Amino acid sequence: MIKETITILNENGLHALPASRFVKLAEKFTSKVEIIKDGIKVSGKSIMGILTLACEKGAKVTLICNGKDEKEAFNALKKILKGQD
Amino acid sequence: MTKEKILRGVPASKGIAIGNVFIYEAREIQVFQTPILSIYLNEESARLERAIEQTKKELTEIRKRINQEIGEDFGQFLEAQIMMLEDREIIDTVKERIFSEKKNAEYIYHQVISEYAQKLSSSTDIYFQERVIDIKDVAQRVLKNLLGLTRTSVIEAPPGSIIVAHDLPPSEATLINPKNVLGIAMELGGRTSHTAITARALEIPAVLGIEGLLSRVKNGETVIVDGNRGLLVTNPSSSRINFYETMKKKTILVEKALAPYCELPPETRDGRHIDISANIEFFAEAEHAKKYGAWGIGLFRTEFLYLARKGTPSEEEQFKVYNALAKKLKPHPVIIRTFDLGGDKIFSNYREANPFLGWRAIRVCLEEKEFFKKQLRAILRASVNKNIKIMFPMIATFEEVKRIKLILNEVKEELKSKKVEFDEEIQIGIMVETPSAAILSSQLAGEVDFFSIGSNDLTQYTLAVDRGNEKISQLFDHYHPSVIKLIKEVVDSGHNGHIWVGLCGELAGDPLAIPLLVGLGIDELSMSPSAIPRAKMVLRTITIPTCQEIAKEALKYRTALEVKKFLRRAVHKNFPGIEGVI
Numbered sequence: 001m002i003k004e005t006i007t008i009l010n011e012n013g014l015h016a017l018p019a020s021r022f023v024k025l026a027e028k029f030t031s032k033v034e035i036i037k038d039g040i041k042v043s044g045k046s047i048m049g050i051l052t053l054a055c056e057k058g059a060k061v062t063l064i065c066n067g068k069d070e071k072e073a074f075n076a077l078k079k080i081l082k083g084q085d
Numbered sequence: 086m087t088k089e090k091i092l093r094g095v096p097a098s099k100g101i102a103i104g105n106v107f108i109y110e111a112r113e114i115q116v117f118q119t120p121i122l123s124i125y126l127n128e129e130s131a132r133l134e135r136a137i138e139q140t141k142k143e144l145t146e147i148r149k150r151i152n153q154e155i156g157e158d159f160g161q162f163l164e165a166q167i168m169m170l171e172d173r174e175i176i177d178t179v180k181e182r183i184f185s186e187k188k189n190a191e192y193i194y195h196q197v198i199s200e201y202a203q204k205l206s207s208s209t210d211i212y213f214q215e216r217v218i219d220i221k222d223v224a225q226r227v228l229k230n231l232l233g234l235t236r237t238s239v240i241e242a243p244p245g246s247i248i249v250a251h252d253l254p255p256s257e258a259t260l261i262n263p264k265n266v267l268g269i270a271m272e273l274g275g276r277t278s279h280t281a282i283t284a285r286a287l288e289i290p291a292v293l294g295i296e297g298l299l300s301r302v303k304n305g306e307t308v309i310v311d312g313n314r315g316l317l318v319t320n321p322s323s324s325r326i327n328f329y330e331t332m333k334k335k336t337i338l339v340e341k342a343l344a345p346y347c348e349l350p351p352e353t354r355d356g357r358h359i360d361i362s363a364n365i366e367f368f369a370e371a372e373h374a375k376k377y378g379a380w381g382i383g384l385f386r387t388e389f390l391y392l393a394r395k396g397t398p399s400e401e402e403q404f405k406v407y408n409a410l411a412k413k414l415k416p417h418p419v420i421i422r423t424f425d426l427g428g429d430k431i432f433s434n435y436r437e438a439n440p441f442l443g444w445r446a447i448r449v450c451l452e453e454k455e456f457f458k459k460q461l462r463a464i465l466r467a468s469v470n471k472n473i474k475i476m477f478p479m480i481a482t483f484e485e486v487k488r489i490k491l492i493l494n495e496v497k498e499e500l501k502s503k504k505v506e507f508d509e510e511i512q513i514g515i516m517v518e519t520p521s522a523a524i525l526s527s528q529l530a531g532e533v534d535f536f537s538i539g540s541n542d543l544t545q546y547t548l549a550v551d552r553g554n555e556k557i558s559q560l561f562d563h564y565h566p567s568v569i570k571l572i573k574e575v576v577d578s579g580h581n582g583h584i585w586v587g588l589c590g591e592l593a594g595d596p597l598a599i600p601l602l603v604g605l606g607i608d609e610l611s612m613s614p615s616a617i618p619r620a621k622m623v624l625r626t627i628t629i630p631t632c633q634e635i636a637k638e639a640l641k642y643r644t645a646l647e648v649k650k651f652l653r654r655a656v657h658k659n660f661p662g663i664e665g666v667i
Contacts, residue, residue, distance in 0.1 A: 019165075045174065046175065051201075051216055054205070056210055
């Protein structure tokens with residue numbers, strides 16, 4: 001399991017479009033993907049879940065990837081959160 | 086008989102429509118809970134799957150229509166809606182609860198969606214609150230399909246309809262059939278809303294943002310939509326109907342008479358070519374520009390790219406739009422104006438006392454450098470078509486122009502090092518819309534390839550009048566001698582510096598102003614597409630020496646009224662042929 005707290009640097013925060021990019025990418029991996037913000041945990045493969053976290057730019061979230069391809073998943077997904085995709 | 090009432094709103098799409106109210110009710114579908122016997126729970130779950138499948142078909146179909154009719158960049162909200170629809174987490178939760186609670190699919194689905202919507206609406210960020218609209222739009226569609234209902238849809242509007250709604254969900258606005266729908270009136274919405282953009286693309290008059298609209302109209306009654314002035318007239322008196330009918334007839338006659346001018350070149354009678362171009366806001370309008378015979382695009386406003394999605398469009402999204410536009414107009418020029426947005430539109434927590442004198446347009450871009458560079462990169466990449474020019478809004482100082490050029494050069498260097506092609510000779514220009522830029526125009530002319538005078542803002546800033554303020558809006562007048570004098574100053578400085586000078590405010594499409602502007606030496610006039618045939622007709626009637634005389638004389642007057650009276654006399658005396666269109 002990889003777990004790390006990341007500051008969201010994507011310029012609009014996790015708005016619908018970056019959130020859908022995140023979900024589409026997360027679905028490519030078999031690992032379980034989760035995001036925690038302010039103590040609330042949602043699945044990283046659920047766009048509705050992510051939207052309800054209302055992640056603005058500068059928000060701190062914890063990204064958790066757990067599974068066979070957790071390393072690849074984590075590195076790829078981190079990029080979206082950091083606005084580097 | 087009930088009295089006539091005039092309701093005010095935002096003029097979102099031009100034109101006059103007289104027709105019968107067709108109320109689009111976005112009433113929420115009522116859901117009831119029903120216990121389900123265990124043996125039927127599998128069927129309940131299958132029903133949900135089918136409804137979702139059906140909804141996906143519908144959304145994909147709408148997405149296809151938007152791509153064809155309005156432009157690909159515009160339908161992206163549907164992409165997000167489809168993902169919300171197919172969210173595995175939600176579907177699985179609903180199914181689990183169908184089995185554990187033994188209740189009907191619509192009830193459980195509605196419950197689950199409401200929980201998500203509740204969480205979203207409690208967010209402090211406006212953007213996330215507004216996504217509730219998308220989620221509810223999707224959910225209502227699913228519920229409709231689960232219950233086998235046919236919701237009222239604007240598709241059903243009979244011929245001669247005026248659609249009246251509190252708000253049209255984005256997926257609904259795209260279903261409007263221009264053959265049956267004459268006009269649109271809504272309680273919500275502004276100039277950049279989905280409905281406004283759809284209405285303009287279809288050339289249907291629309292007035293939006295009318296408070297308390299639904300409580301004042303009934304299905305089937307006759308109303309008038311005045312999209313030019315932003316009015317909705319209910320219970321119109323027969324004299325009001327006559328007035329608008331006559332106006333419509335006159336407009337149609339004039340349009341017919343002017344139609345042949347679409348095809349003719351924009352030249353004065355004595356053969357001087359003046360670019361008559363179009364101001365547009367989104368890609369679909371390029372079609373109108375061509376239809377009305379625009380030379381090129383004199384002003385492509387890019388704000389809607391931002392506002393339509395309430396966020397920065399990616400470089401790729403922007404590139405696609407700029408590139409498609411350049412390709413469509415080739416070899417004629419397309420002038421792209423960089424974001425002319427107020428800081429409050431970009432940062433939801435940013436407020437200021439005087440937005441028009443505040444942090445906006447180029448001032449935001451120079452500070453938010455990455456945001457600015459992203460747009461410049463997209464424009465430069467599209468410039469391989471060799472017909473794109475860049476224009477910067479709200480310039481007030483020399484330093485701003487210098488800083489813009491430094492940033493532009495940085496972007497060019499970055500592209501070169503990545504071996505990305507662009508037009509190395511791309512022309513850059515500035516909007517002259519502050520008195521400062523006008524007064525400083527001879528110094529600025531040495532730095533850029535063209536000027537485009539934004540006469541609306543120039544008038545507002547020169548006369549220090551906010552035209553939106555009803556108490557003082559009568560002070561706002563493009564023909565004010567101070568404004569005319571500044572325009573002359575800018576044209577002269579431009580020509581002394583060997584650069585061309587255009588004008589892209591309302592004044593450009595005003596037939597009374599054209600002889601004056603041409604006489605002052607303007608090289609390009611950019612206006613809303615539908616104003617083009619008339620402008621060409623005027624242009625093809627006038628001659629340069631006479632216009633120069635008129636301009637010289639016009640500069641002597643003391644008030645806007647005197648200037649206008651003089652221009653009317655001059656037209657009457659020299660070019661009586663155009664009196665009918667003024």
